[in-house]
Amino acid sequence: xxTIKCAKCKSKLFKYKKIGQGRVLRxxxxxxxxxxxxxxxxxxxxxxxxxxxxxxxxxDRLDMNSDAFTYSGTKIRK
Ligand SMILES: [Zn+2]
Numbered sequence: 001x002x003t004i005k006c007a008k009c010k011s012k013l014f015k016y017k018k019i020g021q022g023r024v025l026r027x028x029x030x031x032x033x034x035x036x037x038x039x040x041x042x043x044x045x046x047x048x049x050x051x052x053x054x055x056x057x058x059x060d061r062l063d064m065n066s067d068a069f070t071y072s073g074t075k076i077r078k
Contacts (some may be wrong), residue, residue: 002075003071003072004024005071006050007070008051014027016071017031027059040057045062
């Protein structure tokens with residue numbers, strides 16, 4: 001499980017079940033297991049604490065802005 005954090009203010013945003021060792025480019029909504037300090041603003045997913053734009057929201061996923069977040073935790077082996 002990964003914990004996704006805001007790169008600017010370090011707030012926790014959500015927990016994500018990442019399968020495979022690849023980069024975190026998209027986060028499927030169905031694999032977000034817990035939501036913390038993130039919120040939806042228009043078509044963007046933003047950090048509630050500082051307003052940093054973390055991702056663009058699509059129907060079934062978040063297209064992540066790679067400069068806007070960091071993460072910790074482990075990816076799940078395929
Ligand atoms: Zn932030």
